[in-house]
Amino acid sequence: MHQVDEFKLDEGRQVNDVEQLLTGIAGTQVDIITSKAGRRKHTTTLQRNNSHPQIVETKLVDGIAIVKLPAFQNNSREKLLEGLINLNAPISGILLDMRDNPGGVLTSAVSVASLFMDDTDIVQVQARQNKSRVLSTKVMRYLDLCL
Secondary structure (H helix, E strand, C coil): CCEECCEECCCCCCHHHHHHHHCCCCCCEEEEEECCCCCCCEEEEEECCCCCCCCCEEEEECCEEEEECCCECCCHHHHHHHHHHHHCCCCCEEEEECCCCCCECHHHHHHHHHCCCCCCEEEEECCCCCCCEEEECCCCCHHHHHC
């Protein structure tokens, strides 16, 4: 992606910046300029729509919390924790149901994994021109879990 409307993208722009440029009033349009590996640039006009909030289903079966996680979105970790808290019952285990989960925001997947694993390499991202980077789980403090 090279440009969103009149805003040219460079390495200094963060994912949140691009997300904010793409987000807008439902029904309005935004032009994006993209290209694939050295090919000609292509302009595409997209129409903004209402985003559908993620619904994380949580139920308790024989003391096991079953959490259906349909996709990794920016708020997946918080939705998962909310669902567990709302069970309001003792839990002896957690089963994450990720069938039909197409993936999503990679940092969100790492954040969810951080709830269950400490200091573990999860994925290595290899870009064509940049060096690779490894995403790892982080130690979650009790305060982090409450937020």
